[in-house]
Amino acid sequence: MAEARLYFDWNAGAPMRKAARTRLVELLDRPGNGSSVHAEGRAARAVLEGARRSVARLCGAEAKGVTFCSGGTEGANTVLTPDWTLFGKPYRLDRLLVSAVEHPAVARGGRFPAERVEVVPVDGDGVVDLAFLERRLAELAAVGERALVSVMMANNETGVVEPVADVARLARVHGALVHSDVVQAAGKVPIDMEALGLDVVTLSAHKLGGGQGVGAIVRGRNGFAFPPLVTGGGQESWARAGTENVAAIAAFGVAADAALADLPAMAEVAARRDRIAAMIRDVAPDAVMFAEGAPRLSNTLCFAVPGVAAETAVIAFDLAGVALSSGSACSSGKVTASPVLTAMGIEPMLVKSGLRVSIGAETSDEEIDAFGLRARNVFAAMKKQHGTTAA
Template structure:
């Protein structure tokens, strides 16, 4: 008999939502290419335009400022480049400053030479060190171009919310641009590109109940734009060429519209479940460490350490108990290694940690099953320690 499974890895990918699935099935019936001028092509174009409006509304942007791409990694490589244009005039970015807790897609620096990527430290609480950022920007050589600062709004491992508006204010005071990875934020907290004062936002469809393989780069305007990463037929107003991933874009739009609904009530329910989970974990294992619990986090994320339990061992143990969770980021081809986020926060790099992330379909029974597995694994760890 197959073991009942409990899915608690929503930060890695959210199950496809019913509105996204329905929209995609309808889109699959449309035969036209959105670049064609006949009726079928215009119908496909209209569906993409609708999705563009839906995604723009999710982050308070203008629809023309949404560029559809294959996902957040492509969006990062698109915008993290020293080559920009201000209208038709070339504009150089001298250096990119990335926080020490960024997703690998950002930490790599995109199309910047590695020598032009500067890491910004974080505090022991896991928050971008604003004083350090200010100092790094103040000491740069202003004669070689503009600086770019890339930070995430919500950390994918800890769930900690970053002071992005403050980061943007510092970057702009030094004549720079701000790129914000909002992948883990949309659908969990209100996100508005103007309120954040961000120049660019990076979004991913499959984190909010849309299909995998599609995302968006959202800009504040269209005067200042990066050199295209993919050139060819001029789709997406020349910002990203190639025939659009039509049905995925339509599904992304439907998911974006759905995730805006009842945000406050949905997250209140999720937070109640997470608090119940963490209280139970504390009861079962008083020595458990819940990272980021003392600062502002999104409601759905619990990143924890059971002392003496390695990440890979813990992930396998929970999986055998029917619980799907992650050991940090799930975007590294199945690799389980040390958490660069915990290292940046000053923890021992050998410290293992696991991430439970909840979603709209998470139930009280799911939490009960997770706690039963946690209690069993924590007890087994103690027994092994006593035997040793």
């Protein structure tokens, strides 16, 4: 009998929660457009508003600030625009500052002209350089330019938790606004937009156990807004046109509630992550663990074994029944050198070997034991075939 596969790629997409799946299937049999005024439409609208409240609670925001969309990428492309408003009046932004380790959805600048997008460097652990950010914000303020700063709350590859509260504090001093991509952070660390000082965040359902193809933009309480990316009808209070996917959004709401309730359990996952790191060091003593000096998500481990190409390792682990990844999963299925590790100043040969293991609260000790055995076999075979230094 074939061994059970091990899914160690939760950051690419978490398994759908049973309660979210149940809610999704239940609503697939119900008719009703949330914009219709008849009973079926009103019922659909009530489902949408319930999910809106759930996502708002997850982010420490008000329900009226939540706009549903297709996911984190659409959310980022919507909010990264120079054309904001403040209580309905134009509030033009001149510059976009993004950290060097952002997801491609943010790194490409959204609706800002390319020449108006600047990169804020990070240190060797991938933590944003606050001193650089402060100097640049001061320079822009001195010449009368308004900036939007976008720094993710937690990195999808390394798990590094960025100091977004400090970013927001610096932004306030210099009249800048702040967006944070909380796609990886949601459900793993607490999010309180008001306490953190964030103007807007974006998140995605499938990272926290909802379905794929749905996400949200969540605005703070300060009156700032921005024009829709998808235009047409008046859905989502004119903030995002198109008939809402009621069943998927409802599942998102269920997943958001469950993720919020499960937050205390995520702290325990760090011990399992560290067990995996110890296992890798045992089978490959020269393995390099990235960002160990920085605060990290409890479920994420990014490492490299010198001489072991990431593409070869991902395939070898897959054949051994283990799903893990190299960098972001948003690269058309290609295994490419990580721009995140490159931005951290990691030497190119190690960058080419970068791998990511990401687990969840439901990952069992037995699965981790099985991973250790399979990792030993994979690295031993690769050493034999390619003469690497892996043990």
